[in-house]
């Protein structure tokens with residue numbers, strides 16, 4: 001066990017910049033040890049973080065942060081950055097309620113230039129920062145650090161296209177580890193392989209010399225630096241890459257675990273009068289045997305045993321049930337296609353991918369493309385099922401509307417991680433998809449609570465719906481289910497005491513908590529009834545009508561109040577001239593921060609005790 005002798009002394013990147021070169025390898029091993037230690041307890045994105053230790057050190061050494069700006073893409077790899085920017089003492093709190101976020105947060109530190117969590121934003125954000133600096137006469141540098149998979153997201157290319165036109169003192173660091181969460185896919189990934197292995201690179205030396213000679217003072221100085229270090233220069237190669245065609249000067253590929261080589265490249269990049277792309281090659285999981293061997297598992301992992309690399313096995317989950325169902329129906333129905341935007345393992349489509357190669361599409365981090373592509377498949381008679389996390393579906397708002405719903409194309413969306421997701425925090429909570437889709441015509445939404453309901457809803461979606469249809473389900477495994485509850489209808493069920501004057505209406509995961517609340521209330525002598533909606537859009541009108549007889553209705557919704565199903569339910573009740581009282585408990589105009597799922601549910605008053613208390617104490 002290390003006492004983190006060097007790391008604990010670094011209170012800011014300024015301290016790092018003063019550190020003797022010979023201490024850097026020891027610093028990097030301390031960082032790796034701390035990363036493994038923290039993630040083994042708190043869970044987190046281990047493999048990506050292990051891969052960028054030297055890169056992060058080289059960046060903070062070469063660029064004068066926070067005067068110079070570093071913008072991290074996704075931000076799941078920013079733990080070392082946090083440790084080097086005055087947050088080492090808090091790193092043990094990462095992803096915990098009230099602790100450091102697992103992603104960059106402007107509110108957390110002046111070194112976190114831009115919030116992230118979703119991919120492919122860094123180039124656009126950094127370009128905006130850079131142009132703002134230009135307008136203000138600030139001559140500092142702006143660096144976007146982006147992974148090879150995030151680079152393929154549409155917005156990166158939009159940003160890159162613009163940056164090539166006018167950016168200055170603007171550097172994109174492409175961190176190429178050949179991996180997304182799974183293996184990186186697509187033409188760009190293939191292209192990078194070519195760039196990496198092609199033997200006939202034009203050595204960068206001549207190119208750099210030409211560039212620097214054009215810049216009189218700084219140029220000759222830089223040239224001396226470069227000439228002194230021919231070994232390093234030889235490693236940097238230049239070829240006529242696609243990046244150059246976009247107006248960028250390309251440096252690379254550079255060993256992303258060699259601080260000296262990277263520092264030289266960054267110093268050289270600073271001298272270029274225009275945007276530069278520095279291509280670094282790293283190993284995801286570097287320095288921890290288990291993560292190097294299996295970076296997919298260690299991309300995002302729950303707590304694990306450092307000695308064995310084992311993490312408590314997750315049992316059957318909604319995602320795995322979804323994946324099994326997909327394999328079952330695809331066997332006899334050749335129209336079924338499975339689509340993922342780089343989340344195959346997360347959404348449970350790995351087995352489908354193996355069994356039905358020609359009908360499986362990992363489109364890379366490209367949610368917008370995934371939806372419109374599904375529209376195209378549907379237009380020619382296929383039944384596309386796009387499995388996507390609720391939070392990432394937000395990316396495809398217009399595609400869902402314009403390319404699917406408006407054309408009444410039959411596309412099925414499996415919305416995984418619907419509702420609160422926990423430690424990833426506000427960027428990842430799945431609490432906006434319902435209000436987003438609720439306003440769309442030609443759209444059906446199911447939100448089951450149990451595995452059985454998920455399969456039934458998928459069946460409805462695939463075989464009994466002819467336009468845009470979403471089936472949403474939470475992160476994790478099967479939920480608490482009362483022994484006497486049986487799911488009868490695919491649209492809605494009543495459970496509990498129908499003769500009560502109090503009704504809870506809910507859907508999805510919260511049905512389970514409401515059932516526990518029902519038991520608490522029963523013990524206290526209060527009987528209630530629960531309306532469990534499975535189909536939440538269009539609302540089953542029979543269910544609304546049957547609710548009219550209850551004097552008091554509580555609508556519990558694990559989603560945003562604005563645009564909620566509760567508000568739609570309220571409108572339907574008003575249409576029917578309901579005279580009772582409806583109270584809506586939903587998420588009221590705020591973002592839900594990182595904490596465990598149960599902590600968040602409690603904070604939002606969605607836990608069984610809060611539900612029971614609300615009903616008992618409400619007058």
Ligand SMILES: Cc1ncc(C[n+]2csc(CCOP(=O)(O)OP(=O)(O)O)c2C)c(N)n1
Pocket residue numbers: 048051074076077117118119146147148149150151175177179180181284341342343365367392395
């Ligand atoms: C819009 C969006 N879609 C999907 C994800 C999920 N996701 C997080 S990291 C990641 C892979 C990123 O790969 P890369 O950028 O190469 O970084 P690496 O983890 O390899 O360092 C994915 C797909 C996301 N964060 N944002």
Ligand SMILES: CC(=O)[C@@H](O)[C@H](O)COP(=O)(O)O
Pocket residue numbers: 045074076117118299300346417421424475
């Ligand atoms: C950074 C990112 O967006 C993903 O890695 C995400 O954290 C995965 O979440 P799950 O753990 O729910 O699969």
Ligand SMILES: [Mg+2]
Pocket residue numbers: 147148149175176177178179180184
């Ligand atoms: Mg990668």
